[in-house]
Amino acid sequence: MHPRNPRLDRLADFPFRRLARLLAGLAPPAEVVPIDLSIGEPQHAPPPLLAETLAAHAHLWNRYPPPQGTPEFRAACAAWLERRYRLPPGSVDPEQQVLPLAGTKEGLFLVAQLVVDAESASRPPLVAMPDPLYAVYYGAAVVAGAEPLCLPATAASGFLPDLDALDRDQLDRLALFYLCSPANPQGAVADRDYLARLYRLAREHDFLVAVDECYAEIYDGLAPPGALEVVRAIDPEWRNLLVFHSLSKRSNAAGLRSGFVAGDARVMRRFLELRAYAAAVQPLPVLAAATRLWQDEAHVEANRRLYRRKFDVAEEVLGGRLGFYRPPGGFFLWLGVGDGEAFARRAWRDAGVKLLPGGYLSPGVGKHAPGAGHVRAALVHGEEVVREALGRLAALAT
Numbered sequence: 068m069h070p071r072n073p074r075l076d077r078l079a080d081f082p083f084r085r086l087a088r089l090l091a092g093l094a095p096p097a098e099v100v101p102i103d104l105s106i107g108e109p110q111h112a113p114p115p116l117l118a119e120t121l122a123a124h125a126h127l128w129n130r131y132p133p134p135q136g137t138p139e140f141r142a143a144c145a146a147w148l149e150r151r152y153r154l155p156p157g158s159v160d161p162e163q164q165v166l167p168l169a170g171t172k173e174g175l176f177l178v179a180q181l182v183v184d185a186e187s188a189s190r191p192p193l194v195a196m197p198d199p200l201y202a203v204y205y206g207a208a209v210v211a212g213a214e215p216l217c218l219p220a221t222a223a224s225g226f227l228p229d230l231d232a233l234d235r236d237q238l239d240r241l242a243l244f245y246l247c248s249p250a251n252p253q254g255a256v257a258d259r260d261y262l263a264r265l266y267r268l269a270r271e272h273d274f275l276v277a278v279d280e281c282y283a284e285i286y287d288g289l290a291p292p293g294a295l296e297v298v299r300a301i302d303p304e305w306r307n308l309l310v311f312h313s314l315s316k317r318s319n320a321a322g323l324r325s326g327f328v329a330g331d332a333r334v335m336r337r338f339l340e341l342r343a344y345a346a347a348v349q350p351l352p353v354l355a356a357a358t359r360l361w362q363d364e365a366h367v368e369a370n371r372r373l374y375r376r377k378f379d380v381a382e383e384v385l386g387g388r389l390g391f392y393r394p395p396g397g398f399f400l401w402l403g404v405g406d407g408e409a410f411a412r413r414a415w416r417d418a419g420v421k422l423l424p425g426g427y428l429s430p431g432v433g434k435h436a437p438g439a440g441h442v443r444a445a446l447v448h449g450e451e452v453v454r455e456a457l458g459r460l461a462a463l464a465t
């Protein structure tokens with residue numbers, strides 16, 4: 068038997084497989100220790116609170132957990148949203164408006180399966196997404212039977228999708244709009260006006276806005292605004308809006324696989340039904356640890372300071388070279404290098420630094436991908452390793 072779902076044929080290879088092919092046969096210089104900046108996996112230590120809380124709840128590993136998580140977990144997420152986004156206490160209902168996720172990846176995939184009705188429309192519904200992007204948006208749209216609408220997010224549009232570029236026909240066909248703020252890879256932050264405009268379009272044309280805010284806690288200057296706080300002034304029930312949050316970057320806990328989704332209660336009800344079939348439930352010790360992490364800010368502030376220091380280093384070492392700019396959010400450098408693939412090969416062969424060609428963040432598009440002239444560098448290692456890696460890249464640029 069062959070697995071036959073033809074929708075899967077439309078999935079492009081994940082960026083890291085493409086990178087492995089690009090670098091196959093190239094060896095980094097023998098005299099340097101190779102440094103991998105291609106993957107956005109935080110290397111800072113998670114707070115001790117994580118292991119302590121897991122251990123304290125070890126007696127719960129034998130229990131099947133409920134798909135909606137625990138009341139304590141949902142309450143901690145709701146309270147965090149209210150603190151972080153200065154929402155009135157009690158405005159997020161933990162019973163109706165919050166659900167746990169096994170990482171935001173799960174939720175970002177499932178949300179397309181919730182809102183795309185591929186059968187009843189004469190043409191496939193559209194799912195809009197920034198381009199370059201986190202590949203799961205694209206995969207989720209394709210598997211749901213929608214047509215991905217990749218909206219270039221380049222320097223010309225402030226590294227966010229240009230909302231004015233959408234025509235009425237597209238807006239009417241939209242089932243879902245993924246936005247990432249702070250954005251991976253460019254670090255751009257959607258301001259209040261942008262979020263309000265997108266939301267108004269969603270209400271007018273009745274599509275769902277899914278805002279991926281998994282980098283919301285890693286920022287340089289002011290805390291990025293969130294969609295919930297902006298939309299609350301327009302609709303306190305957050306109809307047509309979901310936001311996605313994660314502990315992977317905030318708490319350096321990518322292996323915990325823990326995030327949550329919050330927003331429109333009508334959509335959340337369906338989400339819970341789908342999760343009961345399709346999602347990995349979160350073990351009770353994991354939920355207990357996640358609850359504690361959302362209640363604690365000290366480790367998040369310390370983490371943010373570490374990233375700011377590394378952006379200081381990046382500015383010092385790379386400033387004025389390789390199209391360097393200091394992003395307002397996230398932990399990536401998005402470097403304009405002319406030809407991302409050629410530069411990634413050179414960086415590996417001549418400097419032992421692994422970078423991701425920006426074009427690989429545009430599934431299904433070749434040389435003309437909006438990010439093809441860039442490389443992405445994840446500043447996830449310690450400060451000294453980052454300094455060393457960026458120093459080697461600076462030497463390549465001179």
Ligand SMILES: Cc1ncc(COP(=O)(O)O)c(C=O)c1O
Nearest residue numbers: 170171172201251281313315326
């Ligand atoms: C933009 C973006 N969204 C979502 C995720 C998924 O994160 P997680 O599933 O660990 O919460 C990532 C991970 O790298 C990401 O970069």
